[in-house]
Amino acid sequence: MNLLAVDTSSGQGSLALARDDGWCExxxxxxxWKSTTLHAEIARLLGLHGLKSRDLDGYAVANGPGTFTGLRIGLTAVKALAEVHGKHIITVSTLEVLAAAGRDTLPAQFSGGLAALLDARRGQIFGGLFRTEGSALLPVIPDCVCPLKIFLERVRAASxxxxxxxxMELALFADAISQAGWNELSHLVVSTDLAGTLARMGIERLKQGMGLAAEAAEANYVRPSDAELFWKG
Known part of the structure; x- marks a missing residue:
């Protein structure tokens, strides 16, 4: 199984080409980057391995929250490819991908909570809280946009x-997290290249039959008009 993963939810986008035997590039x-750059990079990555888009068995895309323009470009590109070739798409919350990337850095026995954060600008954050259960991430606080202080209060209440x-930019939030009573051991800086984690999640879910037809794949802006305004700053 060959899968292409696309994350364009932030200013730093990434792609991953993965197989179900664990290989990933x-x-x-x-x-x-812009739309034409994304299409060129997809073609380049596939070409490095002698593949065409028709050789892919499915797609995974981080569908938000994040930058309005980035999400639109990435999702539009993936939907177009999936529709042309009759393949399915796995959509995954950007915050869930962040939490999964953080989980990958922790010991296998970790069974606590993972709070994922993205800068939404203008004093707001995109946030979500997940509870680990084995290899699964279960949502405790659904994706939201709010001031960091309010999100931290909700996280504390989740116990x-x-x-x-x-x-990815934990330094933006570190002082507020510390002032709220959590020490630096609670901080996990996640790589901006989220596509590798997204690809792994996509393959697992595609095998489970969770793929969507192109027309059913939608962006998760959380609050579309506010999201675009926050990221423009």
Whole structure:
């Protein structure tokens, strides 16, 4: 099984080509990328391994929250390819991918909570809280947009026995997290190249029959108009 994963939910986009035998190769999108860049990078990554888009068995895409423009470009590209070739798409919350990437850095026995954070600008964050159960991540606080202080209060009320905060730009949130009473051991800096984690999740879910037809795959903006406004700053 060959799967292409696309994450364009933030300013730093990434792609991954993966197989169900565990092999995976990632590519980081260049700075100031745009729609034409994304299509060229997809073709380049596939070409490196002698593949065409018709050789893919499915797709995975981080469908938000994140930048309005980035999400639209990534989802549109994946939907077009899936529709042309009659393949299915796995959509995964960007916050869940962040939490999963953080989980991958922790010991196998970790069974606490993972709070995923993205900067939504203008004093807001995109946040979600997940509880680990084996290899699964179960939502405790659904994806939301709010001031960081309010999100931290909700996280505290959830009473996770162990907690890790997962973010690509954790320095933006570190002081507030510390002031709320959590020490630096709770901080997990996650790589901006999320596509590798997304690809693994996509293959697992595609095998479970969770794929969507192209027309059913939608973006998860959380609050579309606000999301675009926050990211423009």
């Amino acid at each position: 990632m590519a980081t999108l260049p700075g100031e 996770c026995k162990e907690l890790r905060f997962c973010a």
